[in-house]
Amino acid sequence: MNTPEPMTAVENRLVQLNPHVSVDCVIFGFDEGDLKVLLIERNLDERDHQSRLYSLPGNLVNDNEDLDKSAMRILKELTSLENLYLEQFYAFGDPDRVKNSTDAQWLNAVRDVPTARVITVAYYSLVKIGDYQTAPSSFARKTWWCPVSEAPDLAFDHNKILNSALRSLKNKLRIEPIGFELLPKKFTLGQLQKVYETILGTVLDKRNFRRKILNKGFLKPLQEKQKGVPHKRARLFEFDQETYDNLKSGQFNFEF
Amino acid sequence: MNTPEPMTAVENRLVQLNPHVSVDCVIFGFDEGDLKVLLIERNLDERDHQSRLYSLPGNLVNDNEDLDKSAMRILKELTSLENLYLEQFYAFGDPDRVKNSTDAQWLNAVRDVPTARVITVAYYSLVKIGDYQTAPSSFARKTWWCPVSEAPDLAFDHNKILNSALRSLKNKLRIEPIGFELLPKKFTLGQLQKVYETILGTVLDKRNFRRKILNKGFLKPLQEKQKGVPHKRARLFEFDQETYDNLKSGQFNFEF
DNA sequence: GCGGATGGTGTTTAAACGAAACAATTGAAA
DNA sequence: TTTCAATTGTTTCGTTTAAACACCATCCGC
Known part of the structure; x- marks a missing residue:
């Protein structure tokens, strides 16, 4: 060569x-x-x-x-x-x-x-x-x-x-829920919110964020909780690909 | 060659x-x-x-x-x-x-x-x-x-x-107001709505469309009216680039 | 057991949206 | 010239959606 x-x-x-x-x-x-x-x-x-x-x-x-x-x-x-x-x-x-x-x-x-x-x-x-x-x-x-x-x-x-x-x-x-791609497989809503805030360059209201993202339906809550943190342990979530695919094949529009 | x-x-x-x-x-x-x-x-x-x-x-x-x-x-x-x-x-x-x-x-x-x-x-x-x-x-x-x-x-x-x-x-x-690029310099709101409907593949409500698009502020109403149509003549509008640029330099977001 | 830090939750208010009724203007048809 | 058909344009109203907002719970380390 x-x-x-x-x-x-x-x-x-x-x-x-x-x-x-x-x-x-x-x-x-x-x-x-x-x-x-x-x-x-x-x-x-x-x-x-x-x-x-x-x-x-x-x-x-x-x-x-x-x-x-x-x-x-x-x-x-x-x-x-x-x-x-x-x-x-x-x-x-x-x-x-x-x-x-x-x-x-x-x-x-x-x-x-x-x-x-x-x-x-x-x-x-x-x-x-x-x-x-x-x-x-x-x-x-x-x-x-x-x-x-x-x-x-x-x-x-x-x-x-x-x-x-x-x-x-x-x-x-x-337009698309891709924030979780930057997080471990199991993550907390606090972590996810931080991703959105950092990339979009804004601060978001915690309650509105949780409501909005959970109502979409593609985040699966787990029984498991965070470990080893010096404060209340947050619930862990997983992205549910199957549910998301079903939503998308309908006339679902993400729009954060 | x-x-x-x-x-x-x-x-x-x-x-x-x-x-x-x-x-x-x-x-x-x-x-x-x-x-x-x-x-x-x-x-x-x-x-x-x-x-x-x-x-x-x-x-x-x-x-x-x-x-x-x-x-x-x-x-x-x-x-x-x-x-x-x-x-x-x-x-x-x-x-x-x-x-x-x-x-x-x-x-x-x-x-x-x-x-x-x-x-x-x-x-x-x-x-x-x-x-x-x-x-x-x-x-x-x-x-x-x-x-x-x-x-x-x-x-x-x-x-x-x-x-x-x-x-x-x-x-x-x-995300951006580009529909007018497909129309003559002076156009009616009806024409613009048709552009949106065709590209987005939906039907839109006339009254709501007008309100929404006019409230953005970058459509300049002209005195001039449509000619040669067999019904009431619609008002003509122009896209106002200067106003739009001003809006954009603020933290304006279009979002149709 | 107390302080620091983050998790988790509901209501109230304003803005946006959708749908309806209706008035106005024009050309064409009767 | 009157009526009709077609489309523009405004006003209104109820509904839906989004934005603003405050407090207690839990866990760790000291």
Whole structure:
């Protein structure tokens, strides 16, 4: 796969005609009342977070690989998790999006044709942060769960992509019940409310929230309760996929 | 630009590595209470609509051309209109999406590398159908404003793309006031209601619709009235962009 | 056993919505 | 020229939905 020789004319032409296509993933997690995004560190120097260079996980789309499959592959390589919530939200195609000088060096090390244009299809994913195991086997790259509110300057146009992902997530959360994807399988209503408040950027009334979300009918109350907390133990709930699917096949509309 | 010779090994590899990228446009119009989509006819035989082959307008993305620019170019070539409402909604990348046998023949005639994979970024656009002039200058292709409810089998995965566009449009219409983009600059509330009813697939109460939409404040009533109708002449309205922008910069939420 | 923190609950009030009745304006038909 | 059919536009009223709001319960650690 290495092409150390200078490109031939025909190669050049084809590279120009056919931009590379990549997939980038904005992987969201939720922890301690904070929305986080999984970043990967590109060069492994030992300075502090401020001066390190981070980017979103992503890679070129393989031969004969569907875009969704490609995103799933990247997710699995990085998190060793499967069946994650995954949503394509936008394609970024500015011809100069990978032409920034600070990025060129890195591209030289990683790509066959570092000067080529790259169009990227961006996905966001929601993971239960507790299920995530850091730095799985084959991947030597360092990762960082970064609070989205403190995201540093990222490679390429990745800040733009992150912001766009946030907007899309916000819209989606109003239309479909996906908040629980960020929580453990069993969760309390307090935790769920925190997810909604954080993503929507508002504070919500506890009583109205509980009523609204429970009346939808797809949250199954469990007998089990929270353990080891220094206050009254909250009831645990599970998302009831079957009930939700039934509702959806009717003319049910979520609308938070 | 022609490559009649068989591809060399290196060409083959590069083509495999770098899928082609195209942009397809779903151009919506509204006429006689019907939502329509602009299709182009691929082969110019003289049989009836049923047996002809249609596709969505689209083309490969040019060198150094932004995706949005590419979509605008396609729109302008086809409609000779500019500054249209334009929204990217999804990228389609199934490796086999252009491998259908009935499509292969046509691709042979149009593409340098007809066997190459094509990833397409899809946009939808809203046009005031009255402004549209059929078959402008350089473009010899036949076009057809097809009622979306009667769309025939289209090339490639274009039916899938069309359906996806409809879903996106529906969602957007609930969140942002874009219905007027399909109407003449001056329109009646009756016309606007019809747009909403058609796209959302519901019937709406006239009185409630008027109250709801007028209370938003961005519809400017004109002195002018409808002409040439066999009944009471309805008042004409204009969308007031400035007022809307002001509202939006506050914490205004549309939510139809 | 007391303080800190969060869980859990019902009512009241205002705004939005849906449905009805009705008045007004026009062109066409009788 | 009168009547009719069609559609616009306003007012009203009851219903439904959403927003605002305060207190006690429970658990842990000290």
